[in-house]
Amino acid sequence: MSDNTAHRPPHLPGETGVWVFILGDMLMFAAFFIVFMAYRSEDVALYVNSQRTLNQHFGALNTFLMLTSSWCVAVAVEAGRADHRQRAQAWLVAAMGCALCFVVVKFCEYSEKIAAGFTLTTNDFFMYYFMLTGLHLMHVLLGLGVLCYLWFSLRAAPSADSMRTLESGASFWHMVDILWIVLFALLYLLR
Amino acid sequence: MPSILKLRVTWLWLLLIGATIVSWEFGHGLGFGDDYRLSTSAVLIIAFIKARMVILDFMEIRHAPRALRFILEAWTVVVAATLLIIYWQSA
Amino acid sequence: MNTRNELLCIWSAVLFVVVFTIGLWPLAHFLPAHAPTASAEDIAALYQARPWQMRLGLFVMMGCSGLVCAFVAAITVAMKRMENGLGVLTLTQLSAGTCGAVFLIVPCLVWTAAAFRPERSPELTLLLNDLGWIMLFMPFTTFVVQNIAIGLAVLGDRNAVPEMPRWVGFLNLWVAVLFIPGGFLTFFKTGPFAWNGVFVYWIPLVVFLGWYLVMFVLLRQGALKAARAA
Numbered sequence: 450m451s452d453n454t455a456h457r458p459p460h461l462p463g464e465t466g467v468w469v470f471i472l473g474d475m476l477m478f479a480a481f482f483i484v485f486m487a488y489r490s491e492d493v494a495l496y497v498n499s500q501r502t503l504n505q506h507f508g509a510l511n512t513f514l515m516l517t518s519s520w521c522v523a524v525a526v527e528a529g530r531a532d533h534r535q536r537a538q539a540w541l542v543a544a545m546g547c548a549l550c551f552v553v554v555k556f557c558e559y560s561e562k563i564a565a566g567f568t569l570t571t572n573d574f575f576m577y578y579f580m581l582t583g584l585h586l587m588h589v590l591l592g593l594g595v596l597c598y599l600w601f602s603l604r605a606a607p608s609a610d611s612m613r614t615l616e617s618g619a620s621f622w623h624m625v626d627i628l629w630i631v632l633f634a635l636l637y638l639l640r
Numbered sequence: 641m642p643s644i645l646k647l648r649v650t651w652l653w654l655l656l657i658g659a660t661i662v663s664w665e666f667g668h669g670l671g672f673g674d675d676y677r678l679s680t681s682a683v684l685i686i687a688f689i690k691a692r693m694v695i696l697d698f699m700e701i702r703h704a705p706r707a708l709r710f711i712l713e714a715w716t717v718v719v720a721a722t723l724l725i726i727y728w729q730s731a
Numbered sequence: 732m733n734t735r736n737e738l739l740c741i742w743s744a745v746l747f748v749v750v751f752t753i754g755l756w757p758l759a760h761f762l763p764a765h766a767p768t769a770s771a772e773d774i775a776a777l778y779q780a781r782p783w784q785m786r787l788g789l790f791v792m793m794g795c796s797g798l799v800c801a802f803v804a805a806i807t808v809a810m811k812r813m814e815n816g817l818g819v820l821t822l823t824q825l826s827a828g829t830c831g832a833v834f835l836i837v838p839c840l841v842w843t844a845a846a847f848r849p850e851r852s853p854e855l856t857l858l859l860n861d862l863g864w865i866m867l868f869m870p871f872t873t874f875v876v877q878n879i880a881i882g883l884a885v886l887g888d889r890n891a892v893p894e895m896p897r898w899v900g901f902l903n904l905w906v907a908v909l910f911i912p913g914g915f916l917t918f919f920k921t922g923p924f925a926w927n928g929v930f931v932y933w934i935p936l937v938v939f940l941g942w943y944l945v946m947f948v949l950l951r952q953g954a955l956k957a958a959r960a961a
Contacts, residue, residue, distance in 0.1 A: 459705045466886075466898035472711060473905040479719045480934075484923050486723050490730030505668075512660050520653035523698045527647060569918055576922060580915065587911075616700075623699045627691045631719075634687035638667030639727075640676040 463617030471624050474588070478628050481584075485577050485635060492573065497640065499574035502567060507558040508637040511551050512629065518547035519626035522596070522619045529615045534603045537615070541600045544622070548593050555586055578636055585628055592625045652697050659690050677731045681724060688720040734958040737808055740801040741954060744947040747802065748940055750795040759788025759842075762936075764927035765860060767920040771853035774860050778849040785846040793839035796832055803828030806881065806946065809895070809953045813888040820884040827877035831870075838867040864916075864926045868935065871913040878907035878942075892960075894953050902945065909938045 461468075489496045525540035559579075562568075569579045599618040602611055644650050663686040672678040695712050696702040702709070756762040765774060778785060803825060810821040845859035885893075885900030912930040919925045926932060 458703075460700075460703050461705055461708065462700045464897060466896070466901040468708065468901075469898045470901040470905045472715075473902070474908065475712075475715055477909060477934075479715065480929070482719060483722050483726070484929060486726040488922070490726055493730055505664075509660070509664060513657065516653060516656045516660065519694060519698050520649055520656075523649040524644065524647060526700075527649070573922065576919065576924065580912075580924060584912075620699050623694050626698070627694050630690045630694070631687050634663065634667075634683050635723075638663060638680075638683045640667065640680045 463620045464613050467617040467620060471620055475624060475627075478631075481581055482631060482635060485581065488573060488577070489639075495572060496574045499567075499572060499578075500637065500639070502562075502565070503578070503637055504558055504561060505637055507554050507561075508633055511554050511558075512633045514547045514551045514554070515626045515629045518544040518551070519623050521547065522622045525599075526615055526619045529603065529607070529612060532607055534607070538600050538603050541596055541603070545593060545596050545600075548589055548596065551589055552586065552593075555582065555589075581632055581636065585625070585632055588625045588628065592622050595621055648697060652693055656690055656693060659686050659693075662686060663690075677728065680727065680731070684720060684723055684727070688716050692716050734954055737805060737954045738951065740805040740808075741947060741950045743798040743801040744805075744943055744950075747795050747798040748943055751792055752940070754788045754791030754795070757788075758791060759785050761788070764864060764932050766927055767861075767864075767916075767925050771857040775849065775853035775856045778846050778856055778860075782846050782849045786843060789839045789843045789846060793836050793843070796835040796839070799832035799835060800829060802943070802946075803832065803877075805950050805954075809950055810881065810884045812953070812957060813884045813890070813894045815890070818884070820880045820887070824877050824880040824884070827873045827880065830873040831877060834866060834870040834873065838863040841866060868913045868916055868926050868931050871910040871935075874910045874939075875907045878903045878910070882907065892956075895949050899945075899949055903942075906938055906942045910935055 521540045521544035525537040525544065528534075528537035528540060562575075562578075567575050569576055595618045599615055602614050605611060663683050666679040666682045666686070670679065692713070695716065696709075699712075701712055760777075765777065806828065807821055807825045810824055811817060814821050841859055842863040845856050845863070849856065882900045882903035885895050885903065886897060888894055912924060913935050915924045916926040916928075916931045919928070921928075923929045924931055
């Protein structure tokens with residue numbers, strides 16, 4: 450399973466259409482990020498103070514889980530390419546495991562916030578916090594479904610189509626990872 | 641599973657974890673003296689460097705048609721720049 | 732299969748988009764949306780300012796909304812070709828799309844009631860105004876389901892020559908996602924998630940009209956292709 454990706458001709462990962470969805474989603478979230486930043490700049494103190502109440506450890510743990518799940522998916526794709534289907538499925542399961550942990554951590558984090566009295570309508574920061582991480586969470590759940598689908602699709606004999614499907618789903622998952630990377634910085638780490 | 645270590649993506653994952661830790665430090669006090677603005681800028685820049693790493697090597701855009709690579713690189717640069725500009729205008 | 736009728740229904744899209752925009756914007760002045768934080772007196776004043784213009788704008792918006800049904804039918808006919816018969820996704824789209832048309836018409840009727848007697852108590856006018864906006868943007872569910880049905884049908888099209896290119900399936904799935912934030916207007920009276928906010932008003936409006944035009948182009952291509960093949 451050595452890495453020989455250095456000199457491949459240009460290759461579009463997945464099918465063309467899935468990039469319409471991925472780029473569209475990235476565009477939508479870019480709008481969310483920028484709107485968040487714009488509103489933040491009008492009341493920095495509120496945002497900084499509210500951010501202090503966030504559980505940084507949950508945030509960091511989730512970042513670790515997202516990055517790891519993305520890595521697992523990337524390894525799964527490599528395995529699929531080398532026709533090690535069962536190994537690819539195993540790595541997909543690992544990715545799904547990370548994703549499930551992410552969801553659990555998110556629920557713990559939300560419960561903790563709500564128990565402390567911070568909800569969607571507490572203030573502008575928490576509106577963005579719940580809305581943006583909530584929309585991201587929806588994508589994680591959708592992604593879990595996609596990963597499941599990929600696991601099942603690996604049962605059949607490989608074909609040009611199946612590799613494309615694997616790459617399409619993987620690309621979507623990596624997008625979900627990228628969105629969290631930015632969200633973690635915006636919501637937890639800005640000063 | 642030593643063959644895992646031969647994979648580019650594995651080294652990338654370790655690098656991403658490292659970048660996250662560095663970013664965390666910048667978000668929690670590691671700074672350039674009292675100027676937290678530089679630390680926050682570092683946090684944002686590192687976030688988009690991480691995003692770019694995921695784009696180029698996890699998503700395999702490094703080997704994708706140039707048009708797609710251009711769009712994704714542009715996304716990274718434009719969004720990062722816009723966020724930084726807005727941040728500096730208010731900080 | 733009557734291609735002329737099919738094209739007629741497809742072209743109704745252009746009429747709908749143009750007339751609806753005229754009604755919404757220069758006539759009724761519902762672009763941009765009224766602020767959810769506006770007082771009852773402010774809203775009453777809006778309805779009292781030029782009631783005949785408001786009524787005309789709403790009449791026009793409501794009047795052209797029936798054309799949505801024709802467009803939904805055109806999409807249904809195209810999906811029938813994708814599914815090789817009246818498949819379940821085709822029927823889902825038909826029913827969800829029809830419900831969607833209702834939620835374009837009914838808000839206009841509610842606002843018409845407000846404009847009908849603008850001299851009534853401002854609180855009542857405010858109530859009708861609220862109701863109209865909520866009815867227009869909150870029922871994202873039928874639009875989401877409609878778009879998901881189209882997306883799945885396009886992606887599941889196993890014919891030798893697919894009815895539509897696969898990216899259209901992904902586009903419809905993305906459009907479905909973009910309609911969802913519309914439902915969050917219930918929690919906010921200000922900000923980007925209020926009914927006059929960017930994620931509830933502007934993006935769904937632009938996306939809806941844009942999707943309409945993209946589907947128009949593709950449906951027309953599909954109908955002409957089917958006519959040639961027949």
